[in-house]
Amino acid sequence: MTSACVANLSPIPILMYHQIEQAPPKGAAFRSLYVSPKAFARQMALLSLLGYRGLSMSGLMPYLRGEKNGKVVGITFDDGFLNNLTNAMPVLQRLGFSSTCYIISQRIGQTNAWDGDKGVAQTPLMDAAQLRQWVAGGQEVGAHSRQHVRLTQTDAATAQQEIALCKTELQAITQSAVQHFCYPYGDYRPEHVAMAQAAGFESATTVERGVAGGRTICWNCPVCRFFGPPACRCSG
Numbered sequence: 001m002t003s004a005c006v007a008n009l010s011p012i013p014i015l016m017y018h019q020i021e022q023a024p025p026k027g028a029a030f031r032s033l034y035v036s037p038k039a040f041a042r043q044m045a046l047l048s049l050l051g052y053r054g055l056s057m058s059g060l061m062p063y064l065r066g067e068k069n070g071k072v073v074g075i076t077f078d079d080g081f082l083n084n085l086t087n088a089m090p091v092l093q094r095l096g097f098s099s100t101c102y103i104i105s106q107r108i109g110q111t112n113a114w115d116g117d118k119g120v121a122q123t124p125l126m127d128a129a130q131l132r133q134w135v136a137g138g139q140e141v142g143a144h145s146r147q148h149v150r151l152t153q154t155d156a157a158t159a160q161q162e163i164a165l166c167k168t169e170l171q172a173i174t175q176s177a178v179q180h181f182c183y184p185y186g187d188y189r190p191e192h193v194a195m196a197q198a199a200g201f202e203s204a205t206t207v208e209r210g211v212a213g214g215r216t217i218c219w220n221c222p223v224c225r226f227f228g229p230p231a232c233r234c235s236g
């Protein structure tokens, strides 16, 4: 649906973070997935100073649909690392910002084992109680599949479960609505879009850097993901 995209011609950035933690030494795998707590605090303070408000995906939807106007930026975290709760949430709360953290429903309280074969250090993920703390702290939980699988490499039945059951499992744990999905590895095919829609998600995002022409995905809003402010897009 393009009308919503057309409705909001101003690009709305959606920031994507993973770990808010001191990066491992130079040469370690995927150092770019880390932002230090100090740098994160600086980035959020700068946004605030520039007059931007950081919002969760649910908070952002009226702006993406063009129903509201204002200086807003989406704040999202992938994978549900415990350091999001301990290092990011206090900063967000201080500034009155909200955010969405995309959680893998069958990995709660475990570690980022799916990254292990790439040499990424194993780090704790939020457990159920910590997810409830996250929500009680004014932040949002989004869905990021059940097992962090590559949807394009699974059969349809498995993909369907990864998308739909993730939502119901997370809702049961958090006792709150889970309305936004993020494709693991940014990988999807058109049928996965249909599955996410059928499961009742309001948006599904990729992990693509950059602007229009990337693998953005939307059915009622212009959503894309990128690193670093502020250069987003509305491709319609």
Ligand SMILES: [Zn+2]
Pocket (backbone or CB within 6 Å): 078, 079, 144, 148, 184, 185
């Ligand atoms: Zn992920």
